[in-house]
Amino acid sequence: DIQMTQSPSSVSASVGDTITITCRASQGIAGRLGWYQQKAGKVPNLLIFGASRLQSGVPSRFSGSGSGTDFTLTINSLQPEDFATYYCQQADSFPFTFGQGTKLEIK
Amino acid sequence: QVQLVQSGAEVKKPGASVKVSCEASGYTFIAFHIHWVRQAPGHGLEWMGQIHPNSGVTNYAQKFQGRITMTRDTSNTTVYMELNSLNSDDSAIYYCVRSFRVTYGDYWGQGTPVAVSS
Numbered sequence: 001d002i003q004m005t006q007s008p009s010s011v012s013a014s015v016g017d018t019i020t021i022t023c024r025a026s027q028g029i030a031g032r033l034g035w036y037q038q039k040a041g042k043v044p045n046l047l048i049f050g051a052s053r054l055q056s057g058v059p060s061r062f063s064g065s066g067s068g069t070d071f072t073l074t075i076n077s078l079q080p081e082d083f084a085t086y087y088c089q090q091a092d093s094f095p096f097t098f099g100q101g102t103k104l105e106i107k
Numbered sequence: 108q109v110q111l112v113q114s115g116a117e118v119k120k121p122g123a124s125v126k127v128s129c130e131a132s133g134y135t136f137i138a139f140h141i142h143w144v145r146q147a148p149g150h151g152l153e154w155m156g157q158i159h160p161n162s163g164v165t166n167y168a169q170k171f172q173g174r175i176t177m178t179r180d181t182s183n184t185t186v187y188m189e190l191n192s193l194n195s196d197d198s199a200i201y202y203c204v205r206s207f208r209v210t211y212g213d214y215w216g217q218g219t220p221v222a223v224s225s
Contacts, residue, residue, distance in 0.1 A: 001169070032210070034210070034211045034212075036152075036212070038152075043202065043215040043216075043217065043218060044144075044152065044202075044212070044215060045215075046211055046212055046213050049207075049208065049211040050208075050211075055211075055213070087151060087152055089152070089154070089210075091208070091209070091210035091211060094166050094168070095154050095156075095168035095169065095170075096142070096154045096157075096210055097154060098144075098151055098152040098153065098154060099151070100151050101151040101152075
């Protein structure tokens, strides 16, 4: 199985800050990666697919990059509604494993 | 609009089975894979498997092989996930997820809590 490792596990930031979350795959997955946001008690929401493509309806302050084994999710100018947990998921091969999550908290 | 409506919460004893349904509407049912993802309390997301509603072809995570079955009923646009030999580690919220490009989950069901307790 491909292991997905996110860092950091948690991060504190303020409204208006820019943060970056990293996701590393245990083997190359080309650009086959998605990012999800999950707010407390809610269903996950797809933000990015294909490593860098913004899902319809997602604000442009979210962006993704990377290929192979190393990927990043960047959130520019954090808004109050962005404080949530973020997960990456590889879409390369079965099983489609998720990272362990990164909790973004308000400083 | 696309909707995935799941069956209600379940409480099961260890060793029992649970079958969760996911009724899809608002799109062409046979055109998109449905995945099942679970989330234990306070934990992350875990991919369990997928089914293609047109062919019925399934792919399961090795971890669940032998005790998971995904089926579909195209006449009522419903997908089912049955998990056998439950233990306390199976207590979680179970989500069905429609995917595009095979894998990316764009619509999620509301989740079905399953509690396993003696």
